Amino acid sequence: AQKITQTQPGMFVQEKEAVTLDCTYDTSDQSYGLFWYKQPSSGEMIFLIYQGSYDEQNATEGRYSLNFQKARKSANLVISASQLGDSAMYFCAMRVMNTGFQKLVFGTGTRLLVSP
Amino acid sequence: NAGVTQTPKFQVLKTGQSMTLQCAQDMNHNSMYWYRQDPGMGLRLIYYSASEGTTDKGEVPNGYNVSRLNKREFSLRLESAAPSQTSVYFCASSPGGTSYEQYFGPGTRLTVT
Numbered sequence: 504a505q506k507i508t509q510t511q512p513g514m515f516v517q518e519k520e521a522v523t524l525d526c527t528y529d530t531s532d533q534s535y536g537l538f539w540y541k542q543p544s545s546g547e548m549i550f551l552i553y554q555g556s557y558d559e560q561n562a563t564e565g566r567y568s569l570n571f572q573k574a575r576k577s578a579n580l581v582i583s584a585s586q587l588g589d590s591a592m593y594f595c596a597m598r599v600m601n602t603g604f605q606k607l608v609f610g611t612g613t614r615l616l617v618s619p
Numbered sequence: 620n621a622g623v624t625q626t627p628k629f630q631v632l633k634t635g636q637s638m639t640l641q642c643a644q645d646m647n648h649n650s651m652y653w654y655r656q657d658p659g660m661g662l663r664l665i666y667y668s669a670s671e672g673t674t675d676k677g678e679v680p681n682g683y684n685v686s687r688l689n690k691r692e693f694s695l696r697l698e699s700a701a702p703s704q705t706s707v708y709f710c711a712s713s714p715g716g717t718s719y720e721q722y723f724g725p726g727t728r729l730t731v732t
Binding site: 507536538540546547548549550553594596598604605606607609610611612 | 650652654660661662664667669675677707709715719722723725726
C-alpha cells in the first residue's frame with residue numbers, strides 16, 4: 504500500500520531556531536516524488552518543496568530543505584531560522600501512479616507553532 | 620491570473636439537499652482534482668480528471684459525481700447530502716505530464732445538518 508506517515512501531531516519551536524518535521528513513506532514504485540505543503544489558519548494549501556526519487560541532491564527552497572533518505576524511506580522537512588509566520592499545518596504528500604495517472608497521497612499533517 | 624478559484628466559500632445544507640461545488644483554473648492545466656479534508660485525516664482524493672473529457676474515481680467517491688465541463692472547469696455534485704459529507708473541499712489542478720506540482724483553490728467549507 505502507498506502511504507505517508509507523519510507521527511508528530513504538533514511541534515513547538517522558538518523563533519529563529521531550526522525545526523525538523525518528520526515524514527516517512529511506503530511505496531513499491533521505483534519512480535515517485537515527495538511534496539511538502541503548508542496550510543496556514545486561513546486554509547489555503549501552499550506548495551513548499553518537491554523531491555523526486557531519482558534526485559541525488561536534497562531539494563532546497565529558501566529556508567526550506569528536504570532531508571531525503573531513500574533507504575529509510577523518509578523525507579523530512581527542515582525549516583531553518585523559524586519565523587512567526589511559519590506557524591501552520593504542514594502536510595507531506597507522495598506522488599503515486601495509478602492506472603497511468605499521477606495522484607497525490609497525503610499524510611495527516613503536523614501542526615507547527617512558532618513562539619517569540 | 621487568479622489561479623484556482625472555488626465557489627462557494629461556505630455552505631450549509633440540510634440532509635438530502637443537493638448542491639454543486641464549482642472550480643475553475645486559468646493556468647491552462649490539463650489535470651484537475653477534488654479532495655476532502657477532515658480533521659485528523661489529511662486530504663483524500665474524491666475524483667480526478669486527467670484531461671478534458673475524462674474523469675475517474677479517487678479514494679472516497681461514494682455520494683459524489685463530477686463533471687469536467689471544459690478544460691477550465693471541474694465541478695463536484697452532491698446529489699443527496701449526508702452529515703458524513705461535512706468537510707472542507709479543495710479543488711486542485713496540475714499541468715500534467717512530468718509537472719507534478721498541484722495548485723490548490725481556497726477551499727469550500729460545507730456543513731450538512
